[in-house]
Amino acid sequence: xxxxxxxxxxxxxxxxxxxxxxxxxxxxxxxxxxxxxxxxxxxxxxxxxxxxxxxxxxxxxxxxxxxxxxxxxxxxxxxxxxxxxxxxxxxxxxxxxxxxxxxxxxxxxxxxxxxxxxxxxxxxxxxxxxxxxxxxxxxxxxxxxxxxxxxxxxxxxxxxxxxxxxxxxxxxxxxxxxxxxxxxxxxxxxxxxxxxxxxxxxxxxxxxxxxxxxxxxxxxxxxxxxxxxxxxxxxxxxxxxxxxxxxxxxxxxxxxxxxxxxxxxxxxxxxxxxxxxxxxxxxxxxxxxxxxxxxxxxxxxxxxxxxxxxxxxxxxxxxxxxxxxxxxxxxxxxxxxxxxxxxxxxxxxxxxxxxxxxxxxxxx
Amino acid sequence: xxxxxxxxxxxxxxxxxxxxxxxxxxxxxxxxxxxxxxxxxxxxxxxxxxxxxxxxxxxxxxxxxxxxxxxxxxxxxxxxxxxxxxxxxxxxxxxxxxxxxxxxxxxxxxxxxxxxxxxxxxxxxxxxxxxxxxxxxxxxxxxxxxx
Numbered sequence: 001x002x003x004x005x006x007x008x009x010x011x012x013x014x015x016x017x018x019x020x021x022x023x024x025x026x027x028x029x030x031x032x033x034x035x036x037x038x039x040x041x042x043x044x045x046x047x048x049x050x051x052x053x054x055x056x057x058x059x060x061x062x063x064x065x066x067x068x069x070x071x072x073x074x075x076x077x078x079x080x081x082x083x084x085x086x087x088x089x090x091x092x093x094x095x096x097x098x099x100x101x102x103x104x105x106x107x108x109x110x111x112x113x114x115x116x117x118x119x120x121x122x123x124x125x126x127x128x129x130x131x132x133x134x135x136x137x138x139x140x141x142x143x144x145x146x147x148x149x150x151x152x153x154x155x156x157x158x159x160x161x162x163x164x165x166x167x168x169x170x171x172x173x174x175x176x177x178x179x180x181x182x183x184x185x186x187x188x189x190x191x192x193x194x195x196x197x198x199x200x201x202x203x204x205x206x207x208x209x210x211x212x213x214x215x216x217x218x219x220x221x222x223x224x225x226x227x228x229x230x231x232x233x234x235x236x237x238x239x240x241x242x243x244x245x246x247x248x249x250x251x252x253x254x255x256x257x258x259x260x261x262x263x264x265x266x267x268x269x270x271x272x273x274x275x276x277x278x279x280x281x282x283x284x285x286x287x288x289x290x291x292x293x294x295x296x297x298x299x300x301x302x303x304x305x306x307x308x309x310x311x312x313x314x315x316x317x318x319x320x321x322x323x324x325x326x327x328x329x330x331x332x333x334x335x336x337x338x339x340x341x342x343x344x345x346x347x348x349x350x351x352x353x354x355x356x357x358x359x360x361x362x363x364x
Numbered sequence: 365x366x367x368x369x370x371x372x373x374x375x376x377x378x379x380x381x382x383x384x385x386x387x388x389x390x391x392x393x394x395x396x397x398x399x400x401x402x403x404x405x406x407x408x409x410x411x412x413x414x415x416x417x418x419x420x421x422x423x424x425x426x427x428x429x430x431x432x433x434x435x436x437x438x439x440x441x442x443x444x445x446x447x448x449x450x451x452x453x454x455x456x457x458x459x460x461x462x463x464x465x466x467x468x469x470x471x472x473x474x475x476x477x478x479x480x481x482x483x484x485x486x487x488x489x490x491x492x493x494x495x496x497x498x499x500x501x502x503x504x505x506x507x508x509x510x511x
Contacts, residue, residue: 049426050426053426053427054409054426054427054428054429055412055426055427055428055429056428056429056449056450058449058450059429059450082409082427085407085408085409085427085429086406086408086409087408087409087410087411087427088408088409088410088430088432088446089410089411090410090411090412090413090424091410091411091412091413092413093413093414093415093422094412094413094414094415094425096414096415096418097418097419100489100492100493101496102492102495102496103496103499110503111503115500115501116500116501117496117497117499117500117501118499118500118501119496119499120499121499142495142498143495143498144491144494144495144497144498145494145495145496145497145498145499145500146494146497147490147493147494147496147497148493148496148497149493154418154419156417156418157419168415168416168417168418168419168420168421169420169421170415170419170420170421171420171421171422172422173421173422174422175413175421175422175423175424176424177411177424178424179424189416189421189423190416190421190422190423190424191423193414193416193423194423194424194425197425197426198426231376231380232410232412232428232448234410234446236444236446238434238444239371239444241368241371241372242372243372243375243376243379243446244375244376244379244380245376245379245410245428245430245446245447245448246379246380246428246430246447246448246449247380247448248412248428250414252418254417254418271417273416273417273418275414275418275425277425277426
């Protein structure tokens, strides 16, 4: 028997009205503007853009405000909005070698051309709470140096000149798109990278950490980490030529990993690659480590049975919107499902009792 | 520079321009040419691609918002606006500038809108590069021992 249950509209409306009031908080405290969130919580904005898979800082800031700072809820809002947008086209692959770098460091080469540029980093801070921020005030003026005019070359290209690192072969293949076709396994590397770049930062971080702790051990050096802006170029069909349709901030990480060589390849370094919207270096490094771990088969390495080597495990659990959707649905009404479970357990108990009773009677 | 590469350059500049500055410069220029829409402003997205390892095969990184429109001036020039973000007015101004840049007003529009915009954007970019340069590490070697 199926019993449809109606009702709850009034309770739902009232709950949402209260939610709006709680979102606003104490009326004696000034309301946050979307522009304030965009400018002053920019790393939260970056995370929402990366995992929401849509580069638009104003929208991401709005989503954070609406979600009361719940990042996954904000990402959910962006994903939902994204589906309403018509797609005008796809860009030419961004040229990260031409990036205007705010930050560019290498853990492998001290004296790389372009140098070690720290940028606005948390590194080397003492992680002590700065109570000066409690008081409102202006930041002190920032030192300036002499601007580098020429592009900063990729560090792995120096290794490549000696043939010491695996070459990334260019191709003009149209990459598969997870947002258009359901993910099928085995996935190729372009699909894996799409899943990782929009994957949950915490999940990708933990997977990467597991490889460092020995599950699919792959000792990685950060060959290069760079953060900065790149132009996005797209072919405009009605014009017959490409223009730059915008500019986005990206974080790119290339790791350099040992590789013993195989029957066809001499010993050389291999790469893991991370590229993420915004200033998101923890995510970009994590992505590069997981990318490298997932390449075991292509590189002829052993499958050690480690979670980070398991493409199905990683790709099917990296998306926090899929995960939270399935996880959170169990709190919604399951009255009918549970009714059948209840009847089943009563029936099993009745049968179990009937089976034990005759034994007791015989004993008596 | 060919006509096409000139047009690519100004359209690219308009696409990346801060909407408030483009708006202010356009209104200061004060033109209000009559036009009709070929395509009313429309918000959409472009799938941004990256390359494996920065140099290899392409992959889909995620989308970015875009607004586009097309219009025709009474004098006949067709202007296209393709701009970053979701600002329909910015797309309209970009299309108007694109159309005017193909007609007799080109030099005036260039001087009043494009050149100041380009200079301001270059200044912002240079300021960031200068701040980045100040965070470049100068390594020095500690000499130990007497000789």
